[in-house]
Structure formats: structure tokens, C-alpha cells
Amino acid sequence: MDTAYDVIVVGGGHAALSAAITARQAGQHVIVLERAPRHLRGGNSRHTRNVRCAHGPGDAYMTGEYRPDEYLEDLRQVGGGRVNGELARFVVRESETLPAWMTEQGVAWQPALRGTLSLGRTNRFFLGGGKALINAYYETCRRLGVDVRYEASVEQILVSGDRTDGVVVQCGESRAVLRARAVVIASGGFEANLEWLGRYWGDAATNFAVRGTPYNDGRVLAALLELGAMRVGDPKGFHAIAVDARAPKYDGGIATRLDSIPFGIVVNRSGERFADEGEDLWPKRYATWGARVAAQPGQVAFSIVDANGIGGFLPPLFPPVQAGTIEALAELLHVPAAALAATVEAYNGASAGNTVVRREVLDGVATRDLQPPKSNWARPVDRPPFYAFPLRPGITFTYMGVGVDERARIVDRRGRPFANLFAAGEIMSGNILESGYLGGFGMTLGGVFGRLAGSEAAAQAGRQPYARAF
Secondary structure: OOOOOEEEOOOOOHHHHHHHHHHHOOOOOOEEEEEOOHHOOOHHHOOEEEEEOEOOOOOOOOOEEEOHHHHHHHHHHHHHOOEHHHHHHHHHHHOOOHHHHHHOOOOEEEEOOOOOOOOOOOEHHHEOOOHHHHHHHHHHHHHHOOOOOOOOEEEEEEOOOOOOEEEEEEEEEEEEEEEEEEEEEOOOOOOOHHHHHHHHHHHHHHOOOOOOOOOOOHHHOOOHHOOOOEEEEOOOOOOOOOOOOOOOOOOOHHHEEEOOOOHOOOOOOOOOOOOOOOOHHHHHHHHHHHHHOOOOOOHOOEEEOOOOOOOOOOOOOOOOEEEOHHHHHHHHOOOOOHHHHHHHHHHHHHOOOOOOOOOOHHHHHHHHOOOOOOOOOOOOOOOEEEEEEEEEEEEEEOOOOOOEOOOOOEEOOOOOOOOOOOOOHHHHHHOHHHHHOOOOHHHHHHHHHHHHHHHHHHHHHOOOOOOOOO
């Protein structure tokens, strides 16, 4: 490795590569430090498949219109109103330009998606998924002359006053000091650090699955906080969904997600319902189910559907548990049979006579006099055979991160920005959302702030001499 760069980018996913490409296109000498080996490069981005964008009339890749004001309202709803309005408006506005920029970097798109996920109007899907997106970005980096180092772990960020001089990086048995005029941190959260999560969740954290890369253990985040960066976001908060309990501990990706929840009921291991399965359209509420399952005994739950519901969602990775009666299903799940039968009976009574015609819209078909209610798609679970999918929390990313300003500069505990230290992606997501999630928004955030951080870092590098001689 060279020892001096204009811009160092820490991380190897969508946000990091967006920053690196932007800085390089501005004429700067750039290196990307990716902690993972080459075949696992890309962080959580390689498990993604779409980006949420405001846009005008539809085209081949998105249907209808998705106005910026509607986008902002969706963010407010899923975030419980706790949304940084200024930064959110910036992200939404810039999201309109993101697809064209991504296309220029080699990203290809697939035709608009239709069906019960209700994303065709709001989200644009990558042809080949996140892995193809990441490969396209790395090819662009190669063509532009961006240096990339794999299995490069940043162990220290060198800071003096309000400026960074570079980083200390470990590559195998070798340790090097890399100097730079500006540094962009896009290394994700700490979701793969179950010990750190255990500080807030206790022993329950040992039962969590980590959907993405095992390399997001928060060591760079911890280093920034130690240097005095402002902490933002709920330390206990995370984007977590309900995944199949049979999924691998790490790196299961999107294939382990279950979309069956709105089409039946969900019970805990005591056989009791505990939340509204039909609260809202799935892209707005699927990320609430990770925390809901995490709050149940043993961090386990079961999604139960009948013969009417089994074909209404994306095919799962693992086959369901199947039985001819609810009591027989309970025995296979090791759930009290009498309790589960009573739960199903109460639910069926509260939804008797209901039929579901359109599952891709809020139909208002709700239960009657039942707690918790089911607000939409409340059809009885009464046609055998019956099916069950075991659930556990699958964490995507954590909300706690570092504070940034409108130029993507990391700020200290007093709100003062570091002159040449920037952040993008998951590590700064808590600046905009403290809770909840909107499908595809993480990729929007990474792309918008990645480009911003790369542009600002390039400008800073162009204005500043190296901090010292090399």
C-alpha cells in the first residue's frame, strides 16, 4: 500500500463505494479499506435488492408517481414522528437523482415489481440483486483507479484537534499507518457484536440472528465514540425483522426473511398472539417484527397460516411445519395445544365471515372485539392443512451511530464538526431515523450520504495540504 492518499474510505459497501467513486471522479487519490475478504466484500449491501426513490411518472422500472412529500410522510410514520426533518428532506430530494447516478456506475435494473410487497411504485430493484450492484461498483472503482484493500481492518483513527491525519490499518500480520487529507467512515453498525448488544438486551442477544456480514462488529464506531464523536440513536434500537429460526447465525441475508406474517397469525411459545399482524403494508411494518419477537420468551415466535394463506407470499427458504389440525401443529411446535387452539378459536370468531380479496392494499378487513386486533387481511385460519414457520429476530443494522452535520462531517459531543472526517451509511442512520424502517431506505441513505461524503472529502482534500511529510 501507498502511505499517503487524498481520501481514505473505511468500509466496502454501497455507502463506502459511492463515496470512493465520487471522490475519485473529483480527481482525488482514493483507497477503500474493506475488512472482509474479497468474496464477502460489500457488507450488508450484497444482501439488498432495491432502493427507495421519489420520482415523477412511472417508467419501466417503477410504476406510478411517488412524490417527495409522500416519501417524507412515510418516513415520519415508520419513525414514530422522530425524524430529523432537515436531513430527511435532503435525502428524499437527492433520492430522485440516485438511479441515474447508479446507472452511470454500471448498475442495471429489473422491471417494476408487482404483488403483495407493494414496492413497485416506491422502489427500484437491482437486476441481479445486491451482489450484482456491488460487483458493478467495484468494477467502476477498478476502471477509475481507486485502490482497494481487502481484509484491511482499521484499528485506529488518527485525530489531532478537529482534524484526522489518517488511520492505522491491520492487513494480516502487517500493520501500516495510512495518511490522508480526508477520511470517510462507512463501516456499518455493531449488529454483529452480540456482546455489545448484550449490554442493552441482556442474555436475549445470544438468541438473535445477524442477517448480514459478521464483520460489522462496531470497532470503528467504538473508536469514533472514544475520540469524542457525538452519539446519536437509541443504543438498544435496531432494524430487525422476523427471520426463520432455522436460519444461520450470520450472513443469512434476505433469503431467510419470512413474509407470511400478514396472511395468518403470530403466536409466542405460550400459544398467544401479541401484536397486530395486519397493522400496515408490509414494507412499512416488516421491520417492527424483529423487536416484537425479541421481546417474547426465548425470543421465539411462530407464524401460522392455513391452506388459504400459504400461497400468498414469497416462497420461504425452509419448508413449513405442517399438520392436519391446530392441536397436532402445536405438538410439533412444542406449544401448549389447548392454548394455541383457544387462540385460533378466538381469532376465527373475531374474523368470522371475513374474506380477503386484495392483499396488496390496506383492505380494512379487521377483527372484531379482539385484543390485540388484526387491522387488515383478517381472514379466519380454518382451512387445513395448517402451516407454521418458527421465527426469531434477525438484525440488519443498529441505529446507534455518530452525529453528522448537513455536509456529512462527523460532529463531536458539543456539535462541532471535525474538519475532514466524514460518515455515510448505517453508521450515521440514527441522525434521521431513531426507530422503524421503510423498505429500501437504507440503500437510499447510503447512496445519498455516500455521494455527499465523497464530494465533501474531495473538496477538503483539494483545499488542504497533507498534515505532515511522508
